[in-house]
Amino acid sequence: MQIMSSFIEMDTDKGIALHDLMQGIRQAIADSGIQNGFVSVTAQHTTTAIAINEDEPRLTEDVKAFLKRLISADDRYLHNDIALRNCPPDEPENAHSHLAAMLLGSSEVIPLAEGQLVLGQYQSVMLYELDGPRRRKVNVQVYGV
Amino acid sequence: MQIMSSFIEMDTDKGIALHDLMQGIRQAIADSGIQNGFVSVTAQHTTTAIAINEDEPRLTEDVKAFLKRLISADDRYLHNDIALRNCPPDEPENAHSHLAAMLLGSSEVIPLAEGQLVLGQYQSVMLYELDGPRRRKVNVQVYGV
Amino acid sequence: MQIMSSFIEMDTDKGIALHDLMQGIRQAIADSGIQNGFVSVTAQHTTTAIAINEDEPRLTEDVKAFLKRLISADDRYLHNDIALRNCPPDEPENAHSHLAAMLLGSSEVIPLAEGQLVLGQYQSVMLYELDGPRRRKVNVQVYGV
Numbered sequence: 055m056q057i058m059s060s061f062i063e064m065d066t067d068k069g070i071a072l073h074d075l076m077q078g079i080r081q082a083i084a085d086s087g088i089q090n091g092f093v094s095v096t097a098q099h100t101t102t103a104i105a106i107n108e109d110e111p112r113l114t115e116d117v118k119a120f121l122k123r124l125i126s127a128d129d130r131y132l133h134n135d136i137a138l139r140n141c142p143p144d145e146p147e148n149a150h151s152h153l154a155a156m157l158l159g160s161s162e163v164i165p166l167a168e169g170q171l172v173l174g175q176y177q178s179v180m181l182y183e184l185d186g187p188r189r190r191k192v193n194v195q196v197y198g199v
Numbered sequence: 200m201q202i203m204s205s206f207i208e209m210d211t212d213k214g215i216a217l218h219d220l221m222q223g224i225r226q227a228i229a230d231s232g233i234q235n236g237f238v239s240v241t242a243q244h245t246t247t248a249i250a251i252n253e254d255e256p257r258l259t260e261d262v263k264a265f266l267k268r269l270i271s272a273d274d275r276y277l278h279n280d281i282a283l284r285n286c287p288p289d290e291p292e293n294a295h296s297h298l299a300a301m302l303l304g305s306s307e308v309i310p311l312a313e314g315q316l317v318l319g320q321y322q323s324v325m326l327y328e329l330d331g332p333r334r335r336k337v338n339v340q341v342y343g344v
Numbered sequence: 345m346q347i348m349s350s351f352i353e354m355d356t357d358k359g360i361a362l363h364d365l366m367q368g369i370r371q372a373i374a375d376s377g378i379q380n381g382f383v384s385v386t387a388q389h390t391t392t393a394i395a396i397n398e399d400e401p402r403l404t405e406d407v408k409a410f411l412k413r414l415i416s417a418d419d420r421y422l423h424n425d426i427a428l429r430n431c432p433p434d435e436p437e438n439a440h441s442h443l444a445a446m447l448l449g450s451s452e453v454i455p456l457a458e459g460q461l462v463l464g465q466y467q468s469v470m471l472y473e474l475d476g477p478r479r480r481k482v483n484v485q486v487y488g489v
Contacts, residue, residue: 055200055345057380057488059457090202092239092340094382094453098464100398106305107297108245112277112284116294117301120270125410132402139402149406152397156407160396160467161453163239163306165340167204172338174243177305193462195382195455198202200345235347237384237485251450252442253390257422257429261439262446265415308384308451310485312349317483319388322450343347 058086058196061098066183066190070118070154073181074109075192079164079171082194089169091198096161098193101151101185103158109178121184125150125157151185158182166198203231203341206243211328211335215263215299218326219254220337224309224316227339234314236343241306243338246296246330248303254323266329270295270302296330303327311343348376348486351388356473356480360408360444363471364399365482369454369461372484379459381488386451388483391441391475393448399468411474415440415447441475448472456488 062078079093097104107113131149132138139145162179165172173179181192207223224238242249252258276294277283284290307324310317318324326337352368369383387394397403421439422428429435452469455462463469471482 055489059380059455059462090204092342094455096453096455096462097396098462098467100396100464100466105301106242106245107301110278110284112280113294113297116276116278117298120298124269124414131406133400133406135402139400149403152403153407153410156395156397157302157447159304159449159452162304163241163308163453165204165239165241165338172204172241172243172340174245174336176245177243191464193455195462197382199200235349237487250446251387251390252446255423255429257425258439258442261421261423262443265443269414302447304449307449308386308453310349310384310386310483317349317386317388317485319390319481321390322388344345 055199056088058088060194062192062194064190066186066188068187070121071183071186072114072117073183075179075181079179079194083166083169083196086196088196088198091166093164093166094161094195095179096193098191101148101155102190103155103182104160104162105158105182106162106177106179108176109180121154125153146185148185154184200344201233203233205339207337207339209335211331211333213332215266216328216331217259217262218328220324220326224324224339228311228314228341231341233341233343236311238309238311239306239340240324241338243336246293246300247335248300248327249305249307250303250327251307251322251324253321254325266299270298291330293330299329345489346378348378350484352482352484354480356476356478358477360411361473361476362404362407363473365469365471369469369484373456373459373486376486378486378488381456383454383456384451384485385469386483388481391438391445392480393445393472394450394452395448395472396452396467396469398466399470411444415443436475438475444474
């Protein structure tokens with residue numbers, strides 16, 4: 055039984071952006087030498103999320119438009135009163151980003167069999183940047199034998 | 200330490216439909232002989248999701264109505280311009296189904312103790328079909344001793 | 345390879361309430377003696393959820409207001425016709441709580457390295473009470489070596 059923990063680091067795009075993690079996850083699996091077990095993918099920030107979906111450019115635009123409609127950045131949020139919080143004055147006004155991260159979730163678990171992720175043809179594990187651009191980290195842990 | 204990976208396959212109902220996975224998951228646990236550890240349940244499609252909720256017929260109708268209100272199938276989605284995408288011409292117009300899958304999530308992890316799933320009285324792990332009817336697969340992996 | 349399963353129990357606050365689980369999770373890790381592996385945190389109720397976000401008091405108020413706007417408690421829900429269901433007559437009218445739990449998700453997986461949770465500076469694992477006040481249980485399972 056082995057455990058291999060690693061990070062994918064990246065510079066994300068502006069606002070809401072989807073970043074396909076499949077290449078990095080497959081590299082982590084190859085580096086680990088683990089053939090059977092599972093992989094956990096866990097976001098390391100409160101304004102990013104991890105979800106599995108189709109990496110199709112037109113769908114990505116639909117996702118951005120939908121999230122902006124569902125959670126308006128312009129609504130009144132108490133978290134955006136930066137001066138009233140115990141935080142640096144240049145903290146971003148990003149309550150809507152936190153709310154999107156909460157709905158999308160911070161982790162997914164994917165089975166691993168014979169060295170391959172057990173996923174359907176169109177499934178990609180993706181980082182959802184919800185308050186970019188920023189330098190971001192995602193933990194990828196491979197578990198098994 | 201053992202790992203047992205299996206699939207539940209099923210024909211789903213039309214549109215949005217909830218399919219209780221508990222019988223199939225319990226069978227996978229019994230087949231594995233594993234008593235203590237955990238079970239991961241991972242959807243294998245981009246227009247299905249895995250979530251845990253009460254399997255109550257009237258609540259199921261509320262879930263369907265709520266998802267239809269929250270994510271209208273009739274909104275304008277770029278993903279639904281099939282002719283502009285690199286895909287077969289009979290591809291379904293299902294951007295709303297992808298958006299629902301993104302919000303609901305593709306995996307859940309359930310602890311296993313003394314051969315039993317560690318869940319509350321009313322909790323059922325369910326497949327959310329979001330673009331049925333189709334033939335669908337769910338991965339169930341049992342981990343432990 | 346070790347598995348340690350335990351529960352955090354608590355009395356939650358009224359309506360929607362967020363309860364930080366970090367102290368209880370860290371205690372479970374310390375009690376287990378496990379240094380490297382992962383932790384699964386799984387809600388044990390259909391009207392609670394587990395999510396990771398910033399534990400900031402003003403954001404917590406934004407979360408409550410957002411969930412109330414997104415999923416109105418006053419809409420018409422079939423699940424709230426208690427007399428038409430096979431359940432005790434004092435069952436709460438809480439369809440909206442189930443819908444919120446479905447969107448937020450019931451479990452998260454967090455890596456564990458050198459005895460520490462692998463999370464970003466502002467990430468707290470939290471129980472989302474969606475129909476409080478109640479006595480609630482959360483399963484925390486520590487896996488590894």
